[in-house]
Amino acid sequence: MGRITQFAIENSRVTILVLACIVIVGIQAFLTMPSREDPEITVRDAQVSVYFPGMPVDQVENLIAKPLEKKINEIPEVSEINTTVKTGEVLIKPKVDDSYFDLAPIWQDLRNKMDDVIKDLPEGSIGPIVNDDFGRVSSATVSMTGDGFTMKELREIALYMQDRINAMDCVDKVDVMGIQEERVYLEINAARLAYYGFSFGSIVQELNDQNVVLPGGSINAEGRIIVIEPSGNFRTIEDIKNIQVQVPDTEQVVYLQDIADVRRSYVEPSEYAAFFNDRPAVILAISMVPRYNIEDFGQQVTTEIHELEKELPVGIELDYATYQPSLVKKAVDSAVNNLFQTVVVVLIVVIAFLGVRTGILVSTIVPLTVLLSFIVMGIWGIDLQRMSIAAIIISLGLLVDNGIVITEDMQRRLDMGVNKKEAAVNAAQSLGVPLLTSSLTTILAFMPLMLADDVSGEYLRSLSQVVIIALLSSWFLAMFAAPTFCYWFLDEKKQVKAAEQKPSSYNSRMYVVYRAILEMLMRYRVRFIAFLGAALILAVNGFSLIPKQMMPYSDRNQFLVYIDMPAGTHIDETTKVTRRLTRWLSDSQANSDIQSNIAYMGYGGPRFFLTLTPPNPSNNVAFLVVNTNVTEEVVPAMAKVDSFILENLPEARGRSKRMSLGAGEIGIVEYKITGEDVTELYRIARSIENEMNGISGTVDVKNDWNEPVIRTRVEVDQDRARRAGVTSKSIANALNAYFEGVQISDFREGDKIIPIVVQGDETRDDWSGLRTLPIRAENGESVTLMQIADFKSYIAPGKLIRQDQERTLTVSCLHTTMQAAELHTLLWPFIQTLTLPEGYDIDVGGEIENSEKGNSALAANLPYALLGMIVLLVIQFNSFRRPAIIMLTIPLVIIGAVLGLLVSNAFLSFTAILGIYSLVGIIMNNGIVLIDRIDLERTRGLRVREAIFEACQARLRPILITTLTTILGLVPLALFGGAMWYPMAWAIMGGLAVGTILTLGFVPVLYSLFFTET
16 A cells, blocks of 8 residues: 555655646536435336226226236336226336336336236226436426416417427427316206207217218329318308208208207316416426436526516516425535635644644544545536535545644654655555555445445445445545655654644543543453443334434425315315415415415426326315425415415315425324225224324324215116117217217318217216216117116215235324334334234334335445454454454444434434444444554553553544544534434534443453453
8 A cells, every 4th residue: 555655655746646636627527416305216106097087996907907007017016006096097107126126127018017907897998108307307487377368378389488498408308288178068058958859879970970080081183192182071150050960760950059059168177277376377397307406407598588588478487386406506505605605614623633744634634535436426426516515514424533643643653753755655564555455444334324325225235335435535535645745745854843742652641541440440350341241231122213204305485285175076166175275375464474385286297306206187186386485484374375275275185295305295104994895894994093193292183085975877678678779888978978078070171170079068077967877779869868767876986096906095193293114103002003814914104114115225235344344354453353343333323323312302213213223333443543553552562451551542642633623514514404403413522432442441451452462
């Protein structure tokens, strides 16, 4: 290792050039590096949807959902299949296992499977429709509103904007939402049909025959081809109204307008409507090109929006409904500020302990390491985001330690009279391997995070990568730059004077106190080890006292609102009720703290945040995003919204929700009940819901099947139907057309195609209209439905949820003060007492399931990491006893970490566990260098006890400096890093403070036990 140092000293101009390149290129890499709020995570979900209007839930499940699930299950990469079954539609979300990253061939396989299954689906099924773009995140959503403009005009403007924005280099895709498509409705009155003897079937056939765009053929006229075009297609709405229809069994004809109301309108009921500040809006969801700098993206899109505003008609207003660049900039700036604050604190501490000249020389390694890390991050394709910046902060203590150890060893050699060049080379030669080993063991401590084969591993992968980069960069600069700086700037003569002032016998108060404590510990070694064992047991038990939360809330100035109407509610009613809320939210006098709100009726809008999964489309749901002026106003605004919903929306279940940095909802407790019988599943769910409601403070107790709804079954009497000449198919077609509407043709206007839909008029909502519905018989006559069928009402689920091909009803709730783990502790004993029929199970879901999955994924590779550490240590020391001593120090970090979390009242979160992982490397690093120094003193002829005392005193100051720089460097993160980093900072600070003190006693005590005097 000394060759690196020797090269740097002997080739000073090359060294200066290398260091200058690190500074210049590092700064440039930092300024141009793509930034994002969080690491990019691959969304491994797709959507498969099939529609069959009017088909009952049980038939959709058996005839459509099950064949689809069976086919999807043949794809080996798919790990989960989540299915939602509703009347007339099924939505399946297959999830690919987290270990797969190249999804394109998997989604192609899915498409192929869905093409294969079409032949097994009922005739008339629409689909399967595969959407593998489900995970796309919209970096900005633009709301377009215009009072007095028709939806047709808004549509044309939106499509023009879509084309313009799509052409930008920074834009990946633009989706347009909220447009209400046009329809031509033929609303037929059943009584008038019956009066003339018509049926729905005859009307549909007549219209299809008259509206044609088909080739009429061609003729060869004297060598020239002349194409013949029939002109039977509709050109105006009047053409449709004036269609002549022959009355059955007569010569009489009537116009279509005599038996149907013909009107041009927008789709009814409205589909995917959006409201911005309570005004009807069209939404443009803009996605950014991968790895593009989001700040540059925001500036370019904003500039284009301003240019478009100048071109658009007066009265059209464009606003950002959600805008990620500003939020990402805020998050990244905060993290970068924490990094710079930490670097400044580290520099101050090092200078205070080592003196100005030596302190500056050592401190220079820190910014150089950070800049070199930025260079390698850019090469490796790592963005500047929350995790990558945190990794550098975590690594700072070890970065300083390498420089301190090299500098102090070189100083010791100078004190012995060695010339500067020899001292520098020998210091690097003797410490290069131990420092590399300590860096590699720390890297191995982080390897389980990088190798975890789930979403948490993907989220933390960049953290592990940057730790590897930072530690190896630090080691290289400790070999290349630190001794070279000392060679250039430390004066031998001055250094000797400094050494003369230094008490070589360690007589300062710090050393005297430490020596006295160490002597006492060596005298009572067994008692000390027993004390540490007891403290460790208490600390492990102390984990139960720490509140648990997988991931914290986001610090965005946004929150979400979910509105759930009773199952079966019409979308128009959902919109009407929700607009009471949006109208109030948009009142600036009542809500001066609210900047804007966007509401999506019947769906969840675009995914604008990585961990947010929009609600599935359903007529009885609405989803709102509310933007406050500042983050501090989020919680009070949520309380106001919840109160307003409770008082003013009695027919709805609604609540506000803070955005979480994790995949699931914070604090939610879920129990998944699997079984076959619907009644039994509801019975078990009711029992759990009653228990939940019995706990004071529980809120939002619900199940994901919603309440059962009343349905009417048309039971056809086959004997009567056969006598009347009516088939089941004709009955189904008539019912579907009358109530759901059926597209029978198209109306063409230029290059625009507008579907023509036949449906019943307003009387279709009347029970009598169903009974008198005319059905076409085989002989051309019509009979009323009540002549051939009976009507029975029954109660059925509004929807069914299936997970991995089993019916699964999930019961969930939240608590106003308890965390999910606490609430689960209260509920689980009751659930275990439930008597379940054979074939029924209850599993835990929600935050607890996500936490267990994440922790198990991290722990899966821990044994391999520990084995790697042991191998490295055995190679380093050529010993088994020395690695055993170092490995036995690892549990000591738990004592301090638990104490730090308890004192700070922090959560045992994912980042706290991450902090404990990082402690392992730091504590092991102290042990490695300490044992290496003891062995060095022994090679000089000192006895074991003397070598222990000499080495411990020699390493006391570097270890304390490293500890203090790390602890004080984390103070900005603890104070200003937000909820994400608060637990991690306190876990490291507590674990390092206590762990270092214990290590300074535990390692020498164990060494004295393992190596007796000879």
